Amino acid sequence: MDIKATVLQILxxxxxxxxxxxxxxxxxxxxxxxxxxxVQLLLQxxxxxxxxxxxxxxxxxxxxxxxxxxxxxESLA
Amino acid sequence: xxxxxxxxxxxxxxxLGVALLPLMIGILYGKRSRLYETLISIFFLVxxxxxxxxxxxxxxxxxILYEVALTWGYAVYRKQHNSxxxxxxxxxxxxxxxxxxxxxxxxxxxxxxxxxxLGVSYLSFRAVQTIMETRxxxxxxxxxxxxxxxxxxxxxxxxxxxxxxxxxxxxxxxxPDRDKYLGMIQxxxxxxxxxxxxxxILAYYFGTILMPKLQIMxxxxxxxxxxxxxxxxxxxxxxxxxxxxxxxxYSLFAVGTSYLMGIETPMNFKQPWxxxxxKDFWNRWHITLSFxxxxxxxxxxxxxxxxxxxxxxxxxxxxxxxxxxMLVMGFWHGxxxxxxxxxxxxxxxxxxxxxxxxxxxxxxxxxPHNGFTQVFAIFLTANMVCFSFLIFxxxxxxxWFQ
Numbered sequence: 001m002d003i004k005a006t007v008l009q010i011l012x013x014x015x016x017x018x019x020x021x022x023x024x025x026x027x028x029x030x031x032x033x034x035x036x037x038x039v040q041l042l043l044q045x046x047x048x049x050x051x052x053x054x055x056x057x058x059x060x061x062x063x064x065x066x067x068x069x070x071x072x073x074e075s076l077a
Numbered sequence: 078x079x080x081x082x083x084x085x086x087x088x089x090x091x092x093l094g095v096a097l098l099p100l101m102i103g104i105l106y107g108k109r110s111r112l113y114e115t116l117i118s119i120f121f122l123v124x125x126x127x128x129x130x131x132x133x134x135x136x137x138x139x140x141i142l143y144e145v146a147l148t149w150g151y152a153v154y155r156k157q158h159n160s161x162x163x164x165x166x167x168x169x170x171x172x173x174x175x176x177x178x179x180x181x182x183x184x185x186x187x188x189x190x191x192x193x194x195l196g197v198s199y200l201s202f203r204a205v206q207t208i209m210e211t212r213x214x215x216x217x218x219x220x221x222x223x224x225x226x227x228x229x230x231x232x233x234x235x236x237x238x239x240x241x242x243x244x245x246x247x248x249x250x251x252x253p254d255r256d257k258y259l260g261m262i263q264x265x266x267x268x269x270x271x272x273x274x275x276x277x278i279l280a281y282y283f284g285t286i287l288m289p290k291l292q293i294m295x296x297x298x299x300x301x302x303x304x305x306x307x308x309x310x311x312x313x314x315x316x317x318x319x320x321x322x323x324x325x326x327y328s329l330f331a332v333g334t335s336y337l338m339g340i341e342t343p344m345n346f347k348q349p350w351x352x353x354x355x356k357d358f359w360n361r362w363h364i365t366l367s368f369x370x371x372x373x374x375x376x377x378x379x380x381x382x383x384x385x386x387x388x389x390x391x392x393x394x395x396x397x398x399x400x401x402x403m404l405v406m407g408f409w410h411g412x413x414x415x416x417x418x419x420x421x422x423x424x425x426x427x428x429x430x431x432x433x434x435x436x437x438x439x440x441x442x443x444x445p446h447n448g449f450t451q452v453f454a455i456f457l458t459a460n461m462v463c464f465s466f467l468i469f470x471x472x473x474x475x476x477w478f479q
Contacts, residue, residue, distance in 0.1 A: 016438070031434065034356070035371050035375055035376050035379070036379055036391065036394070036395040038376065039376050039379045039380050039383060040383070040391065042380070043380070043383055043384065054213035054214065054215060055213070055372065055376050055377055055380055056209060056210045056213040056215045056216075056372070057213065057215050058372075058376070
């Protein structure tokens, strides 16, 4: 399955917004993601894509836009 | 024998300048002398913990040996095994000294614990974080010498900012190139001078000149509703101003000094008084502490709760964890009713804040959002924060129970 499509689906479920049109927007600055959302994202990545990310690997500045999250997921898959 | 509070007076800064100069010239020429860095660290540690405070110095040395044994032992263990109970035991053991220091005054009539020393609460964060990242496998290359440098890095030893092992190690192992380092010197010097303004002028005025007078007035105006009076209100703002300028000033000294040593210690404050809500406030106030709590308590608890499906709804998980997180922060400040109430207050504030943000998102069309609402939000947040600092200050304890 396409990782990018899956990640975007997870993000749109989590934030209630379609983020595919703003792939470089900072999700934390816009308030769409917070710590709670980050953890939900990590758990979804685990269950949908089998990607294991420990919480201490989650450096916010590396996960703050849809593009970065997709890139992270692709590199870890 | 000479002894100082870190960044306490002009002599300390003069000594700092003299001690840092050879180190700075070294970095400009692309060299770090480990020996020299270690020597000046020891020198400033002796200034802080020696002389009449030698008992604190002994407590520090025993504490450090204890934490080295724990983190090193766990790092060796973790290479072969990964059991949950062993991890929990290690974390509990690493915060045991801090727990004793915090609980002792509450059970022994305000007597300070013998094993306490300036900075014990801040060092505990660094040790616990090292253990947690070792468990996660993100910290693979634990080195005793790096851990010692990280724990005993003298600019931040007494009250933070709370750095992270891997971030510190990356800075420490490299020498910034000349252009970058010149920029760091410029920033470092500016931070230190803004720190002078904050700590020695503004905090001095609010904390040393104004606050004692307001406290006397507040104590003399007791008798009204809950012993409250206008001087109490004045004290609330004065205390908040002092707390901010004193701690932000100290933090600027610590970060500035780190920069001069070629280490980019993270900033502790980012214009907290312009936060439009409490959640944003905690992204701007005592940042290295609140982010530590976010990363090592909040996110981990949420992760655990959700993985084990403890609560049905994500919002319940978030709310319960907010309260636990801020209560732990309250206890960390000290075991008194006002610190714990302060933690609870912020936990509840975060829960309400999240509920409001969800409501606002749902009714985006009908809720106005403009310059006026923005100013109102900032005003409301700042006042809520000041009120929480009034609780934190302990003045209510004096008004009601003394």
